[in-house]
Amino acid sequence: MINNIALAGCGNVGTALLEILHEKKNELKEKYGFEYKVVLISDLMKGIVMDPEGLDLEKILNELHSRHSFGALAQAAGHFDELLDQSGATVLAECTPTNLKTGEPGLSHLRAALSRGISVTTTNKGPIAVAFDELCQLAEECGAKLSYEGVVMSGTPLIDMMKNGIAGCSVLGLEGILNGTTNFILTKMGEGATYADALAEATALGYAEADPSGDVEGWDAAVKVVILAKILFGKEIDVKDVTRIGITQVTPQQIAEARRGGFTIKLVAGIRFDSFGMHPYVMPKEIAATHPLAAINGATNAITVNTDNLGEITLVGPGAGRRETGQALLSDMIRMSR
Numbered sequence: 001m002i003n004n005i006a007l008a009g010c011g012n013v014g015t016a017l018l019e020i021l022h023e024k025k026n027e028l029k030e031k032y033g034f035e036y037k038v039v040l041i042s043d044l045m046k047g048i049v050m051d052p053e054g055l056d057l058e059k060i061l062n063e064l065h066s067r068h069s070f071g072a073l074a075q076a077a078g079h080f081d082e083l084l085d086q087s088g089a090t091v092l093a094e095c096t097p098t099n100l101k102t103g104e105p106g107l108s109h110l111r112a113a114l115s116r117g118i119s120v121t122t123t124n125k126g127p128i129a130v131a132f133d134e135l136c137q138l139a140e141e142c143g144a145k146l147s148y149e150g151v152v153m154s155g156t157p158l159i160d161m162m163k164n165g166i167a168g169c170s171v172l173g174l175e176g177i178l179n180g181t182t183n184f185i186l187t188k189m190g191e192g193a194t195y196a197d198a199l200a201e202a203t204a205l206g207y208a209e210a211d212p213s214g215d216v217e218g219w220d221a222a223v224k225v226v227i228l229a230k231i232l233f234g235k236e237i238d239v240k241d242v243t244r245i246g247i248t249q250v251t252p253q254q255i256a257e258a259r260r261g262g263f264t265i266k267l268v269a270g271i272r273f274d275s276f277g278m279h280p281y282v283m284p285k286e287i288a289a290t291h292p293l294a295a296i297n298g299a300t301n302a303i304t305v306n307t308d309n310l311g312e313i314t315l316v317g318p319g320a321g322r323r324e325t326g327q328a329l330l331s332d333m334i335r336m337s338r
């Protein structure tokens with residue numbers, strides 16, 4: 001079966017997905033039996049390109065790389081719902097900016113696709129945080145699949161590990177580094193960069209959110225904790241109920257002082273349990289230089305999951321990045337096509 005891919009949001013992640021699809025077209029077919037056509041790309045400023053017979057990715061990527069737009073190729077117009085119908089899409093890759101309050105515009109895109117029986121992969125945390133149960137139910141009712149590997153730890157397969165790899169284990173708690181931008185900033189500040197320069201570099205490298213206050217104030221890590229609580233424990237937590245302190249108050253002096261004492265400062269996120277219940281948190285912590293998390297630098301993330309049957313499992317890998325997150329969309333699409 002040919003996968004007819006629609007893409008919503010052609011920024012860092014969406015463009016990287018197109019690059020990977022184009023580069024690996026033959027490999028994907030030979031290794032995974034994954035064949036595709038990209039039939040629709042919709043982006044706020046770059047415009048809309050559509051061809052139910054399959055878009056010419058070479059031409060589109062040339063335009064994107066030279067002009068950051070679709071140029072004269074952008075000739076389609078219309079409401080996203082109508083475009084989905086006209087394009088013959090069978091799978092939607094959704095990677096518009098995250099809005100943690102409303103889930104929009106991603107939430108409407110996901111509803112439009114799923115209600116038409118079109119499967120969805122998304123890296124957008126907003127809709128998953130805001131309407132997880134509704135979207136899972138809609139997918140089931142309409143015979144579609146919903147995948148979201150990239151919403152936590154980008155392409156590092158944490159969600160797949162949680163759902164499949166450790167099936168049968170009870171999770172007793174988890175802690176880790178779940179935001180790439182802040183870990184990158186703290187690493188760079190430890191090397192002497194200013195906060196502003198480090199944030200600008202994280203943005204240029206495609207790690208930061210469209211509104212980076214979501215990263216530096218801890219909202220992004222907090223919503224990842226909310227999503228993990230839902231997937232692992234079936235628990236609804238409001239992101240406002242996560243104890244949340246970001247990194248905006250962390251100074252170079254504190255980082256240097258911690259280092260002199262044999263510690264490194266990391267923005268740590270986790271869920272712990274005690275007799276009073278579940279405690280989700282995000283906060284900067286001094287970590288002993290000998291602790292495994294102290295060695296996690298740059299945009300890398302890590303999580304240690306404490307389980308009954310396996311004890312502690314630690315997963316380390318990219319937590320942000322355009323190609324790393326495009327990979328999450330691709331792996332979801334390959335899994336869903338099987």
Ligand SMILES: NC(=O)C1=CN([C@@H]2O[C@H](COP(=O)(O)OP(=O)(O)OC[C@H]3O[C@@H](n4cnc5c(N)ncnc54)[C@H](OP(=O)(O)O)[C@@H]3O)[C@@H](O)[C@H]2O)C=CC1
Nearest residue numbers: 009011012013043044045095096097098105123124320321
């Ligand atoms: N970058 C990363 O490392 C990771 C990102 N994510 C998530 O993936 C998503 C995409 O991230 P990223 O590519 O970095 O973000 P970008 O801001 O680079 O790209 C988002 C794109 O979506 C476009 N857009 C905005 N609104 C609409 C709309 N209504 N319809 C169609 N397109 C729209 C934006 O256009 P314009 O710029 O004109 O507003 C932009 O081109 C986000 O939700 C992010 O949280 C998840 C994991 C890692």
Ligand SMILES: N[C@@H](CC=O)C(=O)O
Nearest residue numbers: 179180181207209320
């Ligand atoms: N802005 C996020 C991107 C991935 O979710 C991060 O830096 O971790």
